[in-house]
Amino acid sequence: MQDHASEKDFLAAYNIHDYEVPLTSVDMAIFKLREQQLEVLLVKRSQHPAKDTWALPGGFIDLKKDNVLEDTAHRKLVEKTGVKSPYLEQVATFGGKQRDPRGWSVTVVYFALVAHEEIDVDPKGAKEETRWVPVSEALSDYKLAFDHNEILRLCRERLTSKVQYTALPIHLLPEEFTLTELQKVFEVILGNEVEKKSFRRRILDADILEESGAMxxxxxxxxxxxxxxxxVENHFFPRTIEGPRS
Amino acid sequence: MQDHASEKDFLAAYNIHDYEVPLTSVDMAIFKLREQQLEVLLVKRSQHPAKDTWALPGGFIDLKKDNVLEDTAHRKLVEKTGVKSPYLEQVATFGGKQRDPRGWSVTVVYFALVAHEEIDVDPKGAKEETRWVPVSEALSDYKLAFDHNEILRLCRERLTSKVQYTALPIHLLPEEFTLTELQKVFEVILGNEVEKKSFRRRILDADILEESGAMxxxxxxxxxxxxxxxxVENHFFPRTIEGPRS
DNA sequence: AATATTAGTGGCCTAATGCCACTAATATTA
DNA sequence: TAATATTAGTGGCATTAGGCCACTAATATT
Structure with a gap:
């Protein structure tokens, strides 16, 4: 390409295919809680590459439909779960020469928290075989496509880390819940027990909940x-949860 | 494209240019401390689009040279500052239809902390005009290219937020420093004073520093x-710095 | 030798959390 | 109908990291 006098000329002559660009996609770890276990949604790939292996749901940006990156994530999430108002957070972006056989690729990773009760078991966008798997099992027993094991590990780590100082787990419950139910969610994610009184004080003093009136x-x-x-979208506590002192 | 029997066939027939992909780049906020002020490096764009306007340093992934995303960031950082062992952290990824006139674009954002003393004032890779600007000034007085104001704001926010519960600011100082110097850095970034004894206890009890022997x-x-x-790369404190109680 | 200045510490106060035993309200069971 | 089991919810003291502030320490300057 040569020099152009104005930005207008430049843009008129610009063609993205003149350059080598990486393949850019969005992947996500969708978490839910079921029977005291943290589960993640896996998808069996119906297309090459890595055809027929389990992977985190994801896909390419739709340059027409999606206005911003989060739209892509949101679109995928609705396709897979039918959940309308999930908790969605960008975790990190992975990129490298080796991670995809098609060549240099970049994937922006999100994690989502959804309430088990609000999941549509057969949402419209469902085309591929999907499966909810306990996260620990997905990490230890599954050889996921590409670097998805590593990605999932980071998402789990981000989740457990944030549970130490935020009220994130609320988003794994339906709209109304009891404090004991919430406590159980914290315990499942943290992997250890939480003292009842300390927990209740912590949550209640944060002033992020209101009584629904029902019991x-x-x-x-x-x-x-x-x-x-x-x-209240999210709350940061001034201290991390400390856990047993013993 | 049609169906292919094997992954090998698939890859042989695969051409990234068959698809519409976004333009993917890396941008970064490089911070240093100078005369009790947090400064960020800006670059005057020598090319369209947004030619002649100030922007955060960044650029495209070099599919040949760069093996992973961080290599791109590291390469840019060395080009601009000559610093060999910076603190580099991925902050977030911005992507959307509107942010770049060339079309759908994605940028992976990093922030870097460098010690003023270790900066090469005229590094090899320097081609464009650069300038160190106090961050507050960059945010209020500069109309940066693309969405770089927003990006810089997020980087600053991430920095101040992490200073509350980590020892990050160490990376803004040269290898050896006094506790008072370190305290000053915390104060500059936090924007308020820190109590001497509390600060020293916090840092020393964390057991992340050692005396060099010199004075x-x-x-x-x-x-x-x-x-x-x-x-010790980084340390997380169990509580955030609290600041004055008044 | 006195003074100014910054380094570094002793010791009590505060606030969020841990800990644990207690009371409360309901369904179930005898 | 009364006792029991079970889970909800609280009172109150202990612990711990940090705030606060006055004190001592070591140096150069006056």
């Missing part, structure tokens, strides 16, 4: 139901 | 010089 009943004392206060 | 002398009591312990 959860069972074969014992009923529990208050809470929901996230309007406008 | 910094001046017209008053000499101060011990410290350096980062080998193998």
């Amino acid at each position: 959860r009943t069972g074969s014992n004392r009923p529990a208050k139901l809470y929901r996230l206060k309007r406008g | 910094r002398t001046g017209s008053n009591r000499p101060a011990k010089l410290y350096r980062l312990k080998r193998g």
Whole structure:
């Protein structure tokens, strides 16, 4: 390409295919909680490369439909789960010469938290075989496509790390939940027990929940139901959860 | 493209230019400290688009030279500053239809911390006009190219946020430094004063520094010089710095 | 020798959390 | 109907990292 006098001329003559560019995609770890286990959604690849192997859901940016990167992630998420208002967070971007046999590739990684109860078991966009797998199992027993094991490991790490000082796990529960239910979620992700009183104080003092008014009943004392206060997306605590002192 | 029997066939027939892909690049905020101010490196663009306007340094991935994304960032950093062992951290990835007039574009953003003393004022790779600008000034007085104001704002935010609970600012100092010097760096980035005793306890108890043996002398009591312990890249404190209680 | 200046410490206060035993409310069971 | 089991929820003291501030220490300068 030669020099151009104005930006207008430059853009008119510009053709992206004159340059070597990497292949850029979006991948995501979609987490949910089921029976006291953290599970992640895997997809069996129906196309080459890595055909027939399990992978994290993802795909290419649709240059027409997607206005910003997050749209791509959101689109994929809805395709796979049908969840309308997920928690979505960008984790990191992986890029390199070796990670995809097609050549230099870049993938922007998101993680999503969805409530088990809000998942559409057969969403519209479902074309490939999918499967929910406990995260530890996905990491130890599955040889995922490309560098997806590494990517998943980082997503899990980011999640556990943020659980130490934020109220993220709320997004793994349906709109209304009891404090004990929330505590259980923290315990599952952290992998250790949490002291009841400390936990309740921590959450309640943060002033991010409101009572829904209803109660959860069972074969014992009923529990208050809470929901996230309007406008509270996420909360950062001044200290990390400390766990048992022993 | 049609169906292929094997991955080998698939790859042989694969051509990235059959698809519409975004333009992918790397941009970075390189921070240093000078005269009690946090400064960022800006580059005057010598090429279209946005020719002659100030921007964060960055560029395209060199599919031949760069093996992974971080290589691109590292290459750019050395080109601009000549610093050999910077602190480099991926911040986020921006992507969208509108941010670059050439079309859908993605940029992976890094921030780097370098010691003022270790900067090569005229590094080999220097081709464009560059300038160190106080960050607040860059954000308020400069209309940077593309969405670089927004990017810089996020980098600054990430930096200040991490200073609350990590020992990051160490990387803005040369190898040996006094505790008071380090405290000053924290104060500059946080924008408020830090209590001396609390600060020293926090840093020293973290067990990440070792005495170099030497002292910094001046017209008053000499101060011990410290350096980062080998193998300590970064440290996370269990609590955030609290600042004045008033 | 006195003074100014910055380095570094002792010791008490505060706040968020850990810990654990207690009370409360419900369904179930005898 | 009363006792029991079970889970919800609280009271209150201990612990720990950090805030606060006054003190001592070591040097160059006056």
